Amino acid sequence: MTMLPVAIVQAAPVPLSIGDGIDKAVRLAREAVEGGARVVAFGETFLGGYPLWLDEAPGAALWDHPGTRALHRILLEQAVVPNDERLLPLQELADESGAVISIGAHERVRRSLYNNQLTFRPGLPVLDHRKLVPTHGERLVWMRGDGSTLGVHQAEWGSVGSLICWEHWMPLARAAMHNLGESVHVAAWPTVREQYAIASRHYAMEGRCFVLAAGLVQAKDDLFDGLERAGGNDAARELIEAIPADTLNRGGSLIAAPDASVIAQAGEGEETLVAELDLGEIGQGLASLDTDGHYSRPDVFELSIDTRPREGVKW
Known part of the structure; x- marks a missing residue:
């Protein structure tokens, strides 16, 4: 296969x-697959929604804030867990269609939360990528991932991997992923604002791969709706009410080619962004730049990657 149909589902999550x-x-994934997509990408923490109150609600980071505590409890109660049976419909869709589906989620491991970009692949277990460094206020919610979830899925047409948000400004994480030879990279963001678009396009050129930069669309009313669906909470509602803006995640998803050009660009609303990727462009780009090969200088630079799970407890 040299031409690969792909889709970014830029949609509003159901927060919480x-x-x-x-x-x-x-x-939404089924609609994209029925439209022909072989890779379908959703944005950061689509399952559970991005925790917007950390950035937008005054006082959310104060010690023992009742609203923040209440929302954290809800996230823990709602979060997916490893081998979660609720996710079986996504796995079944991948199995029956042969498509790869990448989607972000709040994941609970023991009693901590992780930001996990799950990759569902046909006939194989889900591939995890847990965010290595939660960004700024996100550290109030998520634990740090480890090197055991740096990986790619090898399909018959090439390989697909993912990084989440500001991981795209971690040079060694990028180098590790480039070494795995991605054909398609999912860059998961809450909103693909200008700086994030630049990072996504830079990743495409540096890694000589196609990048699906996937963003969310999320409004304050979505948070209220999700909160009620999750059982409601007065302290959480009060915190959300303190958020001054109405529209909080504004999409902006894009698909970039290995030369950093933009193949497709979404607006700020809900839409499914589609494109057909010419995988032959990867080899053409490698003629001038292969950051994992003839541009790597292994005699000068060496990268060591620890892929052991770091659970912190040995019995």
Whole structure:
């Protein structure tokens, strides 16, 4: 296969209510697959929604804030877990269609939350990528991932991997992923604002791969709706009410080619962005730049990657 149909589902999540979010994701992913897409990408933490209150609600980071505590409890209760049976419809869709589906989620491991970009692939277990460094206020919600979830899925047409948000400004994480030889890279963002678009396009050229930069569309009313679906909470509602803006995630998804050019660009609303990728462009670009090969200078630079799971406890 040299031509690969792909899609970015730029949509509003169902914040806090994971079960409803999975139902919506399955419906939208199925529509994209039925439209011909072999790779379908959703934005950062589509399942559960991006925790906007950390950036937008005054006082959310104060010690023992009742609204922040209440929202954290809801996220823990709602989060997906490893081998979560609620995710089976996404796996079944990948199995029956042969498509790869990449979607962000709040994941609970023991009693901590992770930001995980899940890759569902036909006939194989889900591929995890847990965000290595939660950005700024996100550290109030998410644990750091480890090197055990740096990886790619090898399809018959090439390989697909992912990084989340500001991981695209971690030079060694990028170098590790480039070494894995991605054909398609999913860059998961809450909103693909200008700086994030630049990072995504830079990644495409540096890694000589196609990049699906996937953003969310999320409004304050979505948070209220999801909160009620998740059982409601007065302290959480009060915190959300303190958010001054109405529209909080503004999409902006794009698909970039290995020369950093933009193949397709979304607006700020809900839409499914589609493109057909000419995988032959990758080899053409490698003629001048291969950052993992003839541009790497292994005699000067060496990267060591620890892929052991770091659970912190040995029994």
